[in-house]
Amino acid sequence: MGEIVTILSQKGGVGKTTTAVNLSASLALLNQKILLIDLDPQGHISASFGYAKYDIKGSIDEAIFESKDIMDLIHKTPIDNFDFIPYVNEIGDREHDCFIAPLNEAKLKKILSGLKSHYDFIFIDNPPTLNNITSHALIASDSVLVPIQCEFYALKALGSLLKEIKIIKTNYNPDLSYRGFLLTMVDLRNNLSKRVVTKVRQTLKELVYETMIPRNIRLAEVPYYGKPAYYIDKSAKGSTSYLDLAREFLSQNGTI
Amino acid sequence: MGEIVTILSQKGGVGKTTTAVNLSASLALLNQKILLIDLDPQGHISASFGYAKYDIKGSIDEAIFESKDIMDLIHKTPIDNFDFIPYVNEIGDREHDCFIAPLNEAKLKKILSGLKSHYDFIFIDNPPTLNNITSHALIASDSVLVPIQCEFYALKALGSLLKEIKIIKTNYNPDLSYRGFLLTMVDLRNNLSKRVVTKVRQTLKELVYETMIPRNIRLAEVPYYGKPAYYIDKSAKGSTSYLDLAREFLSQNGTI
Ligand SMILES: Nc1ncnc2c1ncn2[C@@H]1O[C@H](COP(=O)(O)OP(=O)(O)OP(=O)(O)O)[C@@H](O)[C@H]1O
């Protein structure tokens, strides 16, 4: 039965989208059936496959705000076992963007429930914020994966995020668990990065993935070439590290 | 008379906060009286000076949501000519965070108007989003400074941002102008960065600052040492580039 994993951090630019795209692609390579949902109006999941916003019809906000059938919004990527639902409509009405529904209605959870039997894993990429949309994502999810960029502002952002997750778990989704914390843009040649790695491992212990994602140009080239790093250069450190992560991710729940 | 400049990009991690802190510090060095307002609930302006959220009393949201006198919320930094107003209260009530007031009330503009006579420049650091808060920031501002990280996702984000600024200018703030576009985390050793620089200069021409901010470890160390890069190592490329930017910024309006 499909597990819904939300990728979340209110700190911007920490590698949420890069992780969503490259982890999904790696799991698809390991024969897992993957659906990736873009909940960020920036629409960078579709940009990762080279689509411009106006190229695509069918966007997640149509299921949320216009009650369209979510099955009609699923698009295939060029990769086997890997489907996605984009966010392509412009940001539109300010207030509409901030408020999906009261949290106790669990609207997104209801919309996504019919998808679980079709996929092994459903990932949700989130915008860099903590608001009504991301609260609904947490309520709809079985687990949460938190990318932590190896920099100090990202480290400082951790406290508010953990507090927010606890509030949602306590009041709305008691089954919500941590999938894990992923260290991203790691550069062990510099002290700053080393300090962050040490601090995170000391504080979050076994919740932190062994696998760390190094800073690697191939990962930054994903939106330029319109494909996950593995399909740009399968031997690049960026590609192999997400493949390692996928194996570690699967071994977590004994799938492998 | 103080000019209000809002630093904005809905793309996360492009260097909004780093620019807000280091440009403000550089302008203060050039004898400009600067106020920096943190409109991002992450509160990374205070983190840049080594303050923890609970260390400080008085936060911008108290002027917005509880009608506190804005003059009482001003804090001094250790640097002459450089004051700031932090955002230190926790994110709190979901809906409150998304909605300051109807845009035609120009609530933030009214709150900030009394400050203009006390400062040469007032900068606003924004969260990585386009919502009611950032719309009010645009309505309250004389000009907007847009950091563009030299990466492809950041480039793709530009279209929506320009559209949003145009909507606010047309409907709410006809005097809003572009202060300029700033290329950040530039690394001319890699092709990706070069392509972005070329593309941005071709599209936005003279609106793009000559000065480019290189990727430089001292800038990432600001929240670790709790001071702008110039005060960590004044000869570092990160420090000198923001000082160059400050001079170019002042020469724009003939101040120098
Ligand atoms: N390991 C890495 N090595 C090099 N570049 C990376 C790496 N991970 C991400 N990037 C680049 O860093 C930038 C930020 O990453 P990304 O956009 O995935 O973060 P995000 O958290 O999704 O951002 P946002 O908060 O805007 O949604 C992007 O330009 C991306 O290409």
Ligand SMILES: Nc1ncnc2c1ncn2[C@@H]1O[C@H](COP(=O)(O)OP(=O)(O)OP(=O)(O)O)[C@@H](O)[C@H]1O
């Ligand atoms: N020129 C630079 N060289 C090296 N590191 C940089 C540079 N500019 C910013 N950084 C680092 O990159 C990260 C992102 O920068 P910053 O937090 O200033 O961006 P932001 O746009 O304010 O992010 P957010 O969207 O979360 O508000 C930070 O860890 C910062 O220290």
Ligand SMILES: [Mg+2]
């Ligand atoms: Mg993203």
Ligand SMILES: [Mg+2]
């Ligand atoms: Mg910031």
